[in-house]
Amino acid sequence: MEVQEQIQKEILAAIKEYPRIIIHRHQRPDPDALGSQVGLAEILRTSFPDKEIYQVGGPVEGLEFLAEMQPVEDALYKGALVIVTDTANSPRISDERYALGDKLIKIDHHPNDEPYGDLVYVNTKASSCSEIIADFCFQFPDDLTMNQEAARLLYGGIVGDTGRFLYPATTPQTMRTAAELMSFGFDVTQLNRELDQKPMSVAKLSGYVYQNIHVDTNGAGKVMLPQEVLTEFQVVDSETAAVVSLPGSIDEVLAWAIFVQQPEGYYRVRLRSKGPIINELAKRHHGGGHPLASGANAKDLAEVEEIYQEIQQLCQAFVAEK
Numbered sequence: 001m002e003v004q005e006q007i008q009k010e011i012l013a014a015i016k017e018y019p020r021i022i023i024h025r026h027q028r029p030d031p032d033a034l035g036s037q038v039g040l041a042e043i044l045r046t047s048f049p050d051k052e053i054y055q056v057g058g059p060v061e062g063l064e065f066l067a068e069m070q071p072v073e074d075a076l077y078k079g080a081l082v083i084v085t086d087t088a089n090s091p092r093i094s095d096e097r098y099a100l101g102d103k104l105i106k107i108d109h110h111p112n113d114e115p116y117g118d119l120v121y122v123n124t125k126a127s128s129c130s131e132i133i134a135d136f137c138f139q140f141p142d143d144l145t146m147n148q149e150a151a152r153l154l155y156g157g158i159v160g161d162t163g164r165f166l167y168p169a170t171t172p173q174t175m176r177t178a179a180e181l182m183s184f185g186f187d188v189t190q191l192n193r194e195l196d197q198k199p200m201s202v203a204k205l206s207g208y209v210y211q212n213i214h215v216d217t218n219g220a221g222k223v224m225l226p227q228e229v230l231t232e233f234q235v236v237d238s239e240t241a242a243v244v245s246l247p248g249s250i251d252e253v254l255a256w257a258i259f260v261q262q263p264e265g266y267y268r269v270r271l272r273s274k275g276p277i278i279n280e281l282a283k284r285h286h287g288g289g290h291p292l293a294s295g296a297n298a299k300d301l302a303e304v305e306e307i308y309q310e311i312q313q314l315c316q317a318f319v320a321e322k
């Protein structure tokens with residue numbers, strides 16, 4: 001804990017030192033990526049009105065109600081402090097100019113597989129990176145000020161990464177932090193609705209997922225979403241986020257993968273588990289993530305089958321141990 005406090009102080013000192021701060025997050029952002037990135041940006045804007053604070057990265061893909069990105073010229077990176085939130089490995093950072101700054105800080109809650117940056121603050125016990133940013137702000141009340149918009153973004157990030165406070169990473173601290181954020185008076189009902197809302201096409205795809213999931217006797221689940229299915233249901237890759245957690249509510253499912261074929265032919269693999277640890281498997285297939293929620297890639301159907309067999313083995317071993 002003391003080490004963490006020391007790093008938090010060093011991060012605050014760096015923030016105070018630099019007049020220009022540019023904040024990045026991971027590609028294909030989810031609510032926690034945007035919440036932690038722009039939540040931090042809002043806190044810094046309120047706390048240090050004289051500093052230049054930027055949020056940069058690729059398209060926000062359907063999460064425009066949370067935040068938009070800003071255009072930043074290359075020249076602005078000279079002499080700037082760059083902070084990256086919610087991103088375990090440097091290839092996943094959205095906008096590779098993150099490396100052009102004067103100093104780099106990583107703030108994250110994923111396993112610290114690649115400790116890039118001059119300062120690294122990783123807390124894998126936190127439910128979300130948004131929880132880390134909120135706690136960081138509340139830790140230094142003399143220096144950092146929360147505002148309503150930052151609270152909205154950070155709350156949205158926590159709701160997103162905990163599956164509305166359902167997943168096991170939700171702790172008493174998560175609830176305390178969420179309660180504190182809620183007291184800033186943003187419209188919680190509207191935010192929850194925006195996070196939950198889906199187009200009819202995705203609702204219909206949910207039906208397809210339930211109808212077509214294959215589950216073995218040990219609870220290993222597999223859903224294939226080839227390009228033909230995405231086209232038939234008129235959904236794009238980013239919208240599959242809304243169906244990834246669905247198999248978890250089925251009694252017979254223990255761990256599962258949704259294989260989403262990309263226009264180039266390869267498959268994006270979205271892995272989830274109610275018990276067996278799946279992030280080592282993800283790492284073996286060009287991915288990574290949390291013990292119970294990871295992502296990977298399969299170059300073809302042979303690798304899809306390989307990954308599914310590995311999930312089956314994990315489920316089998318898990319069931320045998322019980």
Ligand code: AMP
Nearest residue numbers: 270271286287288289290293294295296
């Ligand atoms: P997703 O299925 O994309 O929602 O990802 C679930 C978790 O796995 C997230 O916490 C991601 O950070 C992580 N993840 C997904 N894809 C990758 C990847 N290619 N490399 C490393 N981590 C990943």
